[in-house]
Amino acid sequence: MTVTVDGRSYRLDHRIHYIGGKKKPSRHLYLRMSVRGKQGWINLKTSDPDLAVLAAREKIRGGLPLEGEEVDFSQATVAQFLAAFKALGILPPKTYRDYRNKVLRVVAWIKGIEIPSVTTGPRRKAFERKVGAVRLSTIKEQDLMAWRERQVELCRRDSEKRQSPRSPNGLIAAWWAVFRKSSLWDLFGLSSFPGLDLKKLKTKKVVFRTLVPLQGLIDKANQELKEQDPDCYDLFLLATALGLRLKEADMLLWSAFDFDRKILSLRASVLYGYKSYQSEGDVKIYNDKVLAHFRSRFENRIGDFVLPSDRPAGEDKETTYYRCEPTADRLKAWLRSHGVVYEKPIHYLRGAGGNQVRIDNDIFAAQCFLRHASVQTTIEFYSEVDTSYSTTLEF
Template sequence: MKPDPRSKAQMAPRRFPKTDARYWLKKVFTRSNDSYHCQIAFGGKQERWPLKTSNRETAATKARDIYLSLVADGYDATRAKFKPWEVEAELNRVEKVTVGHYIDAARVVFPGKATTFLSYERKFRFLVAQLASMKADKSKFDPLEGHKRFRKTIEATLLETITPQRVEQWRLNYIKAAGRSPAKQQSARVTAASIIQNCKALFSKKILKELRHTAMVLPSPLPFDGVERGKLPRARYRSKVNIEQLAQDAYAELREQKPELFKVFLLALGAGLRRGEIDTLTWKQFNFRDGTLSIEVTEHGSLKTDSSAETIDLSADVANYFQTQMQASNSAFVISSTADPQARSPHWNRYRGNAHFKALIDWLRSKGVSDRNPLHVLRKEFGSLINQQFGIFAASAALRHSNLTITREHYVDRRERIALDVSKLLTPPATPAPVNGKPANGSPPTDQKEVPIQAAQLGVAA
């Protein structure tokens, strides 16, 4: 048999590029019906494309067109052109929002500080876990991301399952679980109110307004629609310290030996500054000519609220003390520290002068200041002293509160005594001397003697 004179290249099956419809003639296939389909690999993934025809040549031509569209326009545009029914179904499908989805979306548009949002989302997760009766076991504290697994379980909860009725019932059950002790019930009310208030902040009007511009479809009603935090006990500040003695002790024990602690003490008690404001305060914010201190946003820190920006009047002694300290200081900050002022943490309030704050808190506790936040007590004492001398409106302005209610309910102690002298009511007035043997009031004489009621007999101090 004579060998075939054609070369191997001539004998090999002819190959066509993918841009040629003939390439796809052997690639198209039928499934359960007579319509052709094809599998096209592109961009690292493979996808099946229904060609909607029972003619092989027509199917091959359409497969080629799909491939060319993928190369030119990408997956999204090609699917919209050749699989419009799938794209339309995806657009019409409403993905149910989970707790995790909502928290992530709200975090992006939240206008406040990251540390504030962190507090809100922690309270919300706690409430969701309580509603779902999720109890954390030891695995939550597994150093190999055990807490992340527990959080993931909480965040997978559908937002639509957190209804206002369930939240209201949770609040009642939470208080009931505290037992019959009035003190424990009051503590539970405060805790429940704090949790609900923080959770409601996640669904504020500002956040919801921003989320309307996204594709997220929120349930109706929202979890906290119409939910009240509950009535809280009166939280007016009641002073438990002898502020005069405390100030004298600070002057004697801190002024020379621990000047940084004394500066913190003086700024909190003498100017009513918050910890964060003290921490980032610079010498440039003082105006020693006018005896004032400007609280404002700087490159080192922001303010708690817009109303916190204000010019504070300083007493002459306080202004002179800090002017002397500035001349001896080598730092741009009033409170010296070796910590990096640019260091920030998204998860907690990081203070460059934290070592000084802790030392002063320990000193205050040693002096009998037993409140949860001893340093903040100095600010409240400042407000109480201003209120005593100048009134509640001056105290609210000095504390830089946004409204008078905050000052009245949380920051000032009523130092003046309001007591009725009952002894004056119990002791009758002295009887006038008789005139010409007759009573001065013109009543007929009588042999009966009047015995005045002595306040001491009733146990009332005269």
């Protein structure tokens, strides 16, 4: 079922969640907000189709003015703009919340509003109301420039409260994303907005470093995990041989495998929206042993998910967590015991696999394996520097 608002169609459907490995549809209808593969689901709290359509229209409009109306910019607040931005539906809920929180932090600093250390509860809500009530017209370019200069000071080596420049850069990126030129400018009567010319702070280039030989790690996994902990071994292969992120492996269904075509088809679903549009696609299963292993596991599967777990997935989840977290914890401990002393050891496997694809092929093959939107990302984060180069030149 669909509902159309302002010429755009939105889908209404029952969500599917899993309890004890069994599919169960939700009692209520949900509204799907999706753009370029990123999606979120909003509970309409009714199973009646007619009432659901009315509720969906209200959710979609969500604070946006009616067509032909404009907001008085001198009176418009940060909260009103954020509500209108959310109603555009261009971001999944989790990403929107992250952007909103970052914008609120910047506004709080330039207005001298204390930022609470807590992320939930009455103090946090009072903080959000106070910052949300700030009028857009009172935000000045010089205030944002002063904020940036303060961040530069905090990132200096001699700063007592030294921080990484990546933190303020994330705040600047969120500011750009929310207030960049869009249809909201016409609705709010904007011709420009402060902060869009802010430059990010310089950061030290991050280069992938091989901690242990990947082939040796694979041999160890074959000896110590394949028979003793098959779920752990599956996660190891998904990250190393297929380049999946932990969340992608966590929500992977057996239906994604096409063993005859030797591909893994990654598509957004009601359960999970991928990190970006480019993260979706077909992953080539290039190794016959990996293909045979997952075919065998498929034939002996005990549920719909590749990584089994007793934890529910879907609308019954009250908190955000990985379904396969117990399996992931075991694999992390095993990796660290074998020399992968890394903050995110499973993500290290993905990077190591991509780096090996680069060595055996080229940087563009690694980009395809890692499903990056830009080859620059692959170059910057997942290519180990090779200082053993040579040339055929004669001097």
